[in-house]
Amino acid sequence: MRRNAPWYLLAVLLVALVAAGCATAPAPAAPGDAGAAAPAPAGDVVTMRLATVSEPSTLDPNLAEDYFSITPIEQMFLGLTNINNETSEIEPELAESWTISEDGTVWTFNLRQDVTWSDGNPVTAKDIEYSAKRAVMPETASPYAYVLYSIKNAAAINQTNIPTDTYDIDSLGVKAIDDYTVEFTLEAPAAYFESISSMWTLRPVPSWAIEQFGDAWTEPENIVVNGPYKLVEWRPGEKLIYEKNPGYIKADEVQIDRVEVSLITDQFTEVALYESGDLDVAGEGAASLPAEEVARILADPTLSAELHQGPRASTTYVGFTMTKAPFDDVLVRKAFSAAIDRETMVRDVVGSGVPATQFAPPGIFGAPDPEVGIGYDPEQAKAWLAEAGYPDGAGFPVVTYRYFANSLEEALAQALQAMWKETLNVDVQIEAQEFPVFLAGTNPDVPVEEMPEMWRLGWGADYPDENNWVYEVFHCTDSQNRPRAACTEADEKAKQASIETDPEVRKQLYRDVEQLMFGEEVRVAPYYHRGYTILAKPYVQRAYPTFAPVNWDTWRIEQ
């Protein structure tokens, strides 16, 4: 008996293991039936169930900087203008009309007079003036204050070294002329200010609620909104619940009464919940689905019909620390950029998006078309590395590529590592960190010895203009300049383009800047423009914007 026991145990275990392995295969057959089921109607309340991979870090428009915060803010606060989800054109929202002075530096917005806050107060020009001043004040520490630097004195005020230095907030170029007219005075003509006026950073906020509740003003019980939806409940770590704001000016046109956004950090779980009918949309929370799931979804006739794919105005790149050997040599940077097989990356590793050789994606004003920069060219890459003094990778030190921990980034990092090894015969160590740690670790104030030689970052459009890309991300002094590039002709041209008013001249300048920064100096190696992959049930009628935050109020659920 003693001797038989292990045999018996092993047999049971083997059977269990094999069963576990097999059981996973037929499971995906089920979603067909689930897909047909409409969401359970709770009375007459039309409810939509979404998921997010991260909770909002703030719901304060002046402080938001990430996708997870901007999306709910878009539903709760109106801007002067809005970016249409279908056409990506600027359309009026709070502002009925606006005029620009002849020299292009004074913008006057005339507001609608019928908009009220959810506590009954009217939305006035004073709220906009208050918001602009609050966003720029250094005490607020808004991470997005720099998008307002085109406003007169904004940069000077925001960069005041408090508490030793003082500033005069009334010198900021924003003024409520009367209750429904607001005037912005700019440092210099800025054609892109129309886009800036749609941004969340500049949306009116309720000064009285902020003064009464302080940081807690965005809690569900205190929040005062003026948009189509209002946060009614926030269960930390579980879900956020929004309900239609009955006082919204176009409340009649909003069909969905209630939106529940569940926190689901694992995207594989999210897809499983979608298939079982517990979510109406999957992938929205991170704007994409894992490549393994996309492969399976495409093979399934029901699910593939519910999959929506398209471009997003967002670019992923490999950053180089330009002040650290061996990447202080432009030939090494060129070689590493040319060794990235962008087609393969997009097709086989990411599963969505388009290959990139320049920073700004198509659709952004000023983005060169066709693209400029360095593409995949293994022979040229080898030649460049040899020219830099490392023929066939001989003598090249072990360098580090750092990325932030998630399953797609890990696959990308390993793919890059393999491509550099195969083409250049160099050894790259890859290193993952949590996102906040990672971001802080590549800041411009980190000592260069502690910087990784290479790192992954990306950029998504805030407004559809090249100024938001090459100037606000890579300018040698006016941006964070994470690659630590020295000032060159490219920076001059980017600065020049930001104040130029002739669209054709600006386009030509931006073409030069893109070619200089990513084709000649290779400050970073852009390698793909991201795409969205979202699953939506057939009864969800909605738009898939390329960069603007979604507007739930335009969505429909057809029962």
Next chain:
Amino acid sequence: MATSTAPAPVLASPARRSRTLLFDVVMRLVKDPFVVICVLYLAALIVVAIFPSTFAPLSYEETNFPDKLAPPMSYATTPKLEGFRYIMGADRLGRDIFSRLIYGTRVSIAVAFLGAGISFAIGLTYGLVAGYSPAKVDNMMMRIVDIIYAYPTLILIILLQVFLTSLAQQPAESLGALQTLLVTLDTRSGGLFFVFVAIGAVSWLNMARLTRGQTLHYREQEFVQAAELVGANNRRIMWRHLLPNIIGTCIVAETLAIPAYIYTEAFLSFIGLGVQPPMPSWGSMIADGYGALRSAPHIIFFPALALSLTMLAFNFLGDAIRDAMDPKLRDR
């Protein structure tokens, strides 16, 4: 008290046929076909771990992107691999899972030997010395063990890794000899150095406790007193009289502890503290596959199977050795 329950090999009863304990144990083990299978399986693993390139059809880092997520037994689509079959399929980057599994064996077998080696080298000596020393010394030595035992292993590894990363980022000239050695060791071992350190740091503790307990038991017995009487020195008593009596128990305990070392490595690699990609270990392969459990279950299945079978084999073998060495079960 008689010595009948614990016959030392040196004092083997003349009434029994003249066989050594080892011979007895081995004879009893080979009679059990199940044990033979376990031993053959583990021997095969060791051979595979020593010569992975002989058995693996491809390199562990060779990526064939078009064959990503290829199911088991499918053919490669890239021209340079014409006619090649992915026996266990391919992973997300189109790497052959069978080849990676074989290379991953190295890591598991290495930690098994390392854990056992340190355990015997440090734990056994430490326990023996503590157990045979005066009470004060014994007490002090065992409190040290308690302190190390109480320290959380995971935090120890993370701290060591942070320390090493900051070392590795400093210019090579400014490093001392020991620091350079640490950085070199970590690079050479594919990022496994601290997994080794972690397993090494904790593996000998249990062995030290066990050995000390056993030593306390035997040091009061007549054959030790006899040896002391004829003037044997401490070292001779410990190595020639005490050790042969307790080594059997220690071997059994160690065989049963090996699965824990393998598991620790797999766990650390799973959470990303182990091997440096693209070097595979079973734990990191399981981590690669767990997300794709529904879409590509073969990625996680084979490394998980290999891990389970290996841990089972060690467990069963340890069990069988214990039974074979237990005098109460003799001649059944």
